[in-house]
Amino acid sequence: MKKVIVSVILLLVLGWTVFDTLSDSQHQDSGQGRKEGSLDELVVAIDQEEQPVRETEGESVGLGKGEVAPDFELVTLSGEKIALSDLRGKKVILNIWASWCPPCRAEMPDMQKFYERYQEEVEILAVNLTESEASLENVEQFVEKYELTFPVLLDEKSEVAAMYQAFTIPTSYFIDSKGIIQQKIVGPMSYDWMKEAANAME
Numbered sequence: 001m002k003k004v005i006v007s008v009i010l011l012l013v014l015g016w017t018v019f020d021t022l023s024d025s026q027h028q029d030s031g032q033g034r035k036e037g038s039l040d041e042l043v044v045a046i047d048q049e050e051q052p053v054r055e056t057e058g059e060s061v062g063l064g065k066g067e068v069a070p071d072f073e074l075v076t077l078s079g080e081k082i083a084l085s086d087l088r089g090k091k092v093i094l095n096i097w098a099s100w101c102p103p104c105r106a107e108m109p110d111m112q113k114f115y116e117r118y119q120e121e122v123e124i125l126a127v128n129l130t131e132s133e134a135s136l137e138n139v140e141q142f143v144e145k146y147e148l149t150f151p152v153l154l155d156e157k158s159e160v161a162a163m164y165q166a167f168t169i170p171t172s173y174f175i176d177s178k179g180i181i182q183q184k185i186v187g188p189m190s191y192d193w194m195k196e197a198a199n200a201m202e
Contacts, residue, residue: 063165065182069094069175072160074127074153077143082125082151085179091122091201092175093194096155096166098129099142104170107188108146114194115150122198124150129169131158176201 061068069092073083084092095111097104115124126148128139136154143152155161164173174183174197182201189197 063173063181063184065184067181068179069173069181070163072163074155074160077140077152077154080151082153084125084175087123087125088179089177091177091198093122093124093198094127094164094173094175095124095170096127096129096161096164096172097170098132099138100133101169103188105142105146107170107190108148110189110191110194111150112146112148113191114198118195118198119150126150126152127155127160128152129158129161129166130154130156174198174201178202 059068061070063070069084071083071085073081075081084094093111097108099105111124111126114122130136130139133139139152139154142148153160161169164171168186170186170188172185172189173181174185176182183197185197
């Protein structure tokens with residue numbers, strides 16, 4: 001009986017040793033290529049990770065370049081419902097912003113200038129993080145102050161911001177006439193940059 005107990009104990013110890021060794025080996029393997037480095041390297045590593053993608057009618061929907069931009073529908077300040085899919089056939093700049101955000105304020109004059117020149121070719125959808133605003137009046141005053149004429153959509157539950165992973169604002173997506181994402185920009189954009197990026201899309 002003692003021999004049986006000793007044998008069982010030895011087997012358990014041996015099994016644990018093998019498991020522990022394999023586990024350490026896997027941790028080392030997963031750590032390769034993810035060494036400590038600069039913030040830029042970390043951003044690149046995160047950006048290269050696979051985004052959740054779903055298939056719809058033979059097209060992959062996701063947030064990566066070359067994927068179909070996820071559809072959504074929101075209400076504008078004027079009460080009009082606009083869905084991203086309604087704009088197929090036209091280039092779209094999807095801009096996620098808030099009135100209290102300094103970089104958002106910095107880019108708005110250039111966005112309005114761009115829209116006045118290119119609105120026949122490019123639609124701007126300015127999705128406001130309404131849930132983060134002190135009041136809807138702040139958004140209305142912002143639009144009036146900057147004389148914005150492109151659609152301002154109200155993301156009252158931050159659903160679109162979450163869908164498009166707008167962890168920093170402003171975040172913008174350049175979507176071509178087929179509904180395909182071509183670029184993602186985090187931070188304020190200039191008139192010249194918007195012009196160049198829009199002209200590069202179909």
